[in-house]
Amino acid sequence: MASYKKLGKMAEDGIWGLVVGDALGVPVEFFSRESLKTDPVLGMRSHGTYNQPAGTWSDDSSMVLCGAEGLTEGLDYEKVMGLFARWYNEGYMTPHGETFDIGGATRRAIEKYSLGFPALECGGREENDNGNGSLMRILPLCFYLRSCFGEYTGYQTAFDIIGRFSSLTHAHPISIIACSVYCSAASFLMEGHDIASAIDMGSEKGLAACHSKKEWHKWADLFDGLSSKELKLQTLHGIKSDGYVLNTLKAAFWCLLTTESLSQCLLKAVNLGSDTDTVAAVAGGLAGIYYEPDEVFDSWKQMVAKKDMIEALCRRFARSLEERQGV
Numbered sequence: 001m002a003s004y005k006k007l008g009k010m011a012e013d014g015i016w017g018l019v020v021g022d023a024l025g026v027p028v029e030f031f032s033r034e035s036l037k038t039d040p041v042l043g044m045r046s047h048g049t050y051n052q053p054a055g056t057w058s059d060d061s062s063m064v065l066c067g068a069e070g071l072t073e074g075l076d077y078e079k080v081m082g083l084f085a086r087w088y089n090e091g092y093m094t095p096h097g098e099t100f101d102i103g104g105a106t107r108r109a110i111e112k113y114s115l116g117f118p119a120l121e122c123g124g125r126e127e128n129d130n131g132n133g134s135l136m137r138i139l140p141l142c143f144y145l146r147s148c149f150g151e152y153t154g155y156q157t158a159f160d161i162i163g164r165f166s167s168l169t170h171a172h173p174i175s176i177i178a179c180s181v182y183c184s185a186a187s188f189l190m191e192g193h194d195i196a197s198a199i200d201m202g203s204e205k206g207l208a209a210c211h212s213k214k215e216w217h218k219w220a221d222l223f224d225g226l227s228s229k230e231l232k233l234q235t236l237h238g239i240k241s242d243g244y245v246l247n248t249l250k251a252a253f254w255c256l257l258t259t260e261s262l263s264q265c266l267l268k269a270v271n272l273g274s275d276t277d278t279v280a281a282v283a284g285g286l287a288g289i290y291y292e293p294d295e296v297f298d299s300w301k302q303m304v305a306k307k308d309m310i311e312a313l314c315r316r317f318a319r320s321l322e323e324r325q326g327v
């Protein structure tokens, strides 16, 4: 079991795990698994898919940083959505002043918000609105919830908040269930459990909370097979790393279960191919909570664009969490 960290440190390390994973994946987003097998990512690369310098992060990190900034002063959905709109429209919270990567549902939700719709009415509700766009940015909320409730999976209010936070861009039950399971696993990691137990308990609690809504049963049933035992039995072939939220969640859990350090976990995720940055970001958020950063990870972190800005924001967010917690 990883040594117990204070909440602020877990938040900083978790966000860094996510940002570094994103930056490792950006140059090879959409690359096939086969091509990465012959030329695997072993560290920060430049150019590639978006022709960006090494250390460039994308929408995943931008939206997480906007979320963390918004949550620093408490939970205000309009404020968070306003920051997302600034990111989309003005390049706010981007590595080089421009937004170069955005998912369809997220773009539609932000455009709706810009037309004057309330934040909680903007997220897509259709079954094909289940890309991984809310899962990839839900991490700061886990820290916020812990600062309010402690281990939060016993609180229906916490799951209601997770559902609303996802719904800013992704309001379909599949996306909300994926976020509920992920946040539950995060809660158990923060409680000091190992990765396999956190995934098992997190899947159980997250799904139980969603099963309380009868009309969601058919969606929750899609999440069968998320236990650590079943996931560990999966071969590489059984793991899909595309942009469908359920596949991203499974792939991220699989990477966490089959590696033994933060840097290993991120490389495994990126080299799955396809939605490289987001699978690594989603896995990296949890891996960052659990592991102490290793030397290789630290060397990558030094290369991240706007490192000082991210560091300062993470500190402010961490301080706000510990103040709320009364530490």
Ligand SMILES: [Mg+2]
Residues within 6 Å of the ligand: 058, 059, 060, 101, 277, 278
């Ligand atoms: Mg991205």
